[in-house]
Amino acid sequence: xxxxxxxxxxxxxxxxxxxxxxxxxxxxxxxxxxxxxxxxxxxxxxxxxxxxxxxxxxxxxxxxxxxxxxxxxxxxxxxxxxxxxxxxxxxxxxxxxxxxxxxxxxxxxxxxxxxxxxxxxxxxxxxxxxxxxx
Numbered sequence: 001x002x003x004x005x006x007x008x009x010x011x012x013x014x015x016x017x018x019x020x021x022x023x024x025x026x027x028x029x030x031x032x033x034x035x036x037x038x039x040x041x042x043x044x045x046x047x048x049x050x051x052x053x054x055x056x057x058x059x060x061x062x063x064x065x066x067x068x069x070x071x072x073x074x075x076x077x078x079x080x081x082x083x084x085x086x087x088x089x090x091x092x093x094x095x096x097x098x099x100x101x102x103x104x105x106x107x108x109x110x111x112x113x114x115x116x117x118x119x120x121x122x123x124x125x126x127x128x129x130x131x132x133x134x
Contacts, residue, residue, distance in 0.1 A: 001066050001067070001068045002066065002067045002068075003064045003065070003066055004064075004065045004066065004067055005027075005064065005065040006062060006063070006064045007023065007027075007062070007063045007064075008060055008061070008062045008063075009023060009060060009061050009063070010058070010059075010060050011049050011052045011053050011058055011059050011060060011061060011078070011080075012053070012058045013053070013058075014053070016049070016053070017046065017049040017050055017053060020045055020046070020049040020061055021042055021045060021046050021049070023063065024041060024042050024045040024063065024074070024076065025038060025042050027063055027065060027074055028041050028042065028074055028132070030065070031065050031072040031073070031074060031134060032072060032134055033074065033132065033134055034134075037132055037134070040112040040113070040132060041074055041076070041112070041113070041130070041132040043108070043112055044076075044108070044109040044112040044113050044130050044132075045061070045076055045130075047105040047106075047108055047109045048061075048076070048078045048105070048106075048109050048128055048130065049061060049078065050105065051078075051105050051106065051128075052078045052079075052080045052126075055080075055082060055083075055126075056080025056081070056082030056083075056125065056126055057080060057081070057082045058080065059078065059079050059080030059081065059082070059125070060078075060079055061076055061077065061078045061079075062076070062077045062079075063075075063076050064076075064077075066131070068133075071133050071134060072133070072134045073114070073131050073132060073133040073134065074131065074132050075115075075129065075130070075131040076129070076130050076131070077127060077128070077129045078126075078127070078128045078129075079125065079126070079127045079128075080125050080126055081124070081125040082125055082126065083122065083123065084120045084121050084122040084123055084124055084125055084126055085118075085120035085122070085126055086122050088118055088120055091106050092106050092107045092110060092118075093107065106118070106128075109128070109130060110130075112130075112132075113130035113131060113132060114131055114132050114133045115129070115130060115131035115133075116128075116129070116130050117129045
């Protein structure tokens with residue numbers, strides 16, 4: 001797999017969450033994702049950016065356009081240095097929340113992505129990578 005472009009954006013406020021959504025949309029269009037795939041990656045990015053802000057105390061997202069053979073994709077890695085997730089499996093269960101949300105963010109982001117990987121260490125932070133392929 002070849003990374004063809006990398007951009008990093010801070011997530012420190014609600015305005016940053018909006019900017020992440022806008023930039024992810026632009027990159028998805030740029031690599032030729034169809035409308036349904038654009039909507040899926042934008043929705044997943046919005047959920048993860050909001051989680052980064054609300055549960056991780058802020059962080060950043062690295063957006064990479066990638067190519068594997070003839071396939072193009074968009075890979076997003078969200079990272080924070082918040083409290084971390086004690087039980088990742090439970091956190092991926094629909095309707096489980098450690099806060100006041102609906103408990104659909106992580107599991108929903110996973111379902112909306114072609115690739116999903118999460119690493120979290122309590123007291124250190126969380127990293128979530130998602131990708132959507134054309």
